[in-house]
Amino acid sequence: MSATRLILMELFISFPKETPDLLFPYYMKTPLPCNFSLQSDGHVHTKYCHHATGEMESYVLSAINAGLKEIVFLEHMEAGVHYFETTWLTEKDFDIYFAEGKLLQDKYRDTIRVSLGVEVGYSPSHKEELLERLTKRKWDRVGVSYHFMSLPDQQYHPNLVSRNKKNIRAIEKAGSGKVLDNYFSTLLEAVKVLPGTVLCHLDAALRFQPGITINKHYLEPIKSILEAVKEKGMALEINTSGFTIRDIPFPAPFIVKEALKMDIPLLPGSDAHNPEDVGRKFALLPDYLKSITE
Ligand SMILES: [Zn+2]
Ligand SMILES: [Zn+2]
Numbered sequence: 001m002s003a004t005r006l007i008l009m010e011l012f013i014s015f016p017k018e019t020p021d022l023l024f025p026y027y028m029k030t031p032l033p034c035n036f037s038l039q040s041d042g043h044v045h046t047k048y049c050h051h052a053t054g055e056m057e058s059y060v061l062s063a064i065n066a067g068l069k070e071i072v073f074l075e076h077m078e079a080g081v082h083y084f085e086t087t088w089l090t091e092k093d094f095d096i097y098f099a100e101g102k103l104l105q106d107k108y109r110d111t112i113r114v115s116l117g118v119e120v121g122y123s124p125s126h127k128e129e130l131l132e133r134l135t136k137r138k139w140d141r142v143g144v145s146y147h148f149m150s151l152p153d154q155q156y157h158p159n160l161v162s163r164n165k166k167n168i169r170a171i172e173k174a175g176s177g178k179v180l181d182n183y184f185s186t187l188l189e190a191v192k193v194l195p196g197t198v199l200c201h202l203d204a205a206l207r208f209q210p211g212i213t214i215n216k217h218y219l220e221p222i223k224s225i226l227e228a229v230k231e232k233g234m235a236l237e238i239n240t241s242g243f244t245i246r247d248i249p250f251p252a253p254f255i256v257k258e259a260l261k262m263d264i265p266l267l268p269g270s271d272a273h274n275p276e277d278v279g280r281k282f283a284l285l286p287d288y289l290k291s292i293t294e
Contacts, residue, residue: 025067027283036238036266036289040070041279043119043143043200043237043269048093049076050086052273056100059275060108066279070113073101074143074200074269077118077133080126081148082157084166088121091133098137117141119200121148122190134195143237143269144196146187146205149179161201163208176212180205184221191228198267199229201239203251216254223258230262241271243281253292260293 028038044059045052056073063071075097076088089097101116108114117140120130134142148157151174158170160183171179183205191199202225203214229236236259242249259266270280 025283027286028067036268036285038268038282038285039068040072040113040268041066041068041270041272041282042070042072042141042198042267043074043239044071044272044278045075046073046097048089048097050088054275056097056104059272059278060104060112060114062272062275062278064108064112066282068112068279070115071278072115072117072141072269073097074117074119074141076121077130078121078123078148079129079133080123081121082150082155083148083159084156087159094137115140117143119143119145120194120196122146122186122194123148123150124186124189125150127193130194141198142194142196143198143200144187144190144194144234145200146183146190149182149186151179160205161207168209171206171209176206176209180212180214180218181221184218184225188221188225188228191225191232191234196232196234198235198237199225200237200269201241201250201271202236202255204239204242207245207250214252219254219258222251222255226255226258226262226264229259230264235265235267238266238268238285239271240268240281240285241277243284249281249285249288256289256292 041063046056046059047053059073060071078088098116101114105114118134120134120142122144123130147159147161149160150157151170154170154174156170158167160171160179202222206212226236238256239250256266268282268285270277272278272280
């Protein structure tokens with residue numbers, strides 16, 4: 001058998017049915033300055049986390065419509081959180097998520113790869129529980145985040161990425177600077193402790209806090225986190241929800257530059273909480289990556 005034929009066969013084995021090149025959106029054909037796939041949305045949610053909308057199948061159809069070859073569901077797991085609403089999946093929810101996800105994997109096998117992962121929010125006081133729950137299932141991807149922080153004298157754990165006034169006020173009361181220092185040191189612990197494969201939205205914490213910008217002042221703690229990411233063989237997420245919130249993805253260019261210097265792989269994710277947002281703003285990524293690597 002000729003070498004070309006072997007290579008062609010490999011292509012057919014490793015990808016779902018080939019989509020004719022013409023059908024790919026134009027931006028997927030743009031050469032990129034680093035090893036980065038625009039054909040996979042690595043971070044979408046489902047209605048099972050109670051703050052996203054849309055059936056899992058609608059997300060898959062939206063991904064197909066966007067010309068993607070893979071969609072990665074990355075659903076919220078949290079432990080030991082005191083909050084005024086539930087914004088994560090229970091173990092029962094995860095059972096349904098897996099059952100439905102597996103049906104979709106089969107149904108769309110020839111068109112798109114459907115991957116089932118988890119976005120695990122770290123909790124220093126409940127790390128054993130998280131580790132036990134993570135070991136129980138076979139995840140295609142484990143995203144590491146840190147959303148809810150326990151603060152002294154406060155009944156609820158504020159959500160660090162929320163625009164809700166209750167969270168903003170609680171963070172203000174504890175001192176935004178202190179909260180941010182704690183965020184970085186605890187996120188470093190999360191990367192070291194959890195069996196993560198990708199670090200999600202690194203600098204999204206306190207994104208709605210007035211007067212707070214994560215800039216080069218925080219380079220040292222961020223570098224330590226990236227070193228741990230590198231050590232664990234993890235990737236860094238380029239979260240395109242940032243384009244909607246602040247015109248650039250999470251994390252900021254100075255962080256992406258550091259990651260590229262360290263040869264940390266980058267993975268794009270839309271963080272879609274509704275089907276329409278699958279692959280959101282991916283078309284902006286080629287130019288964006290070029291602008292920060294020049
Ligand atoms: Zn969410
Ligand atoms: Zn998140």
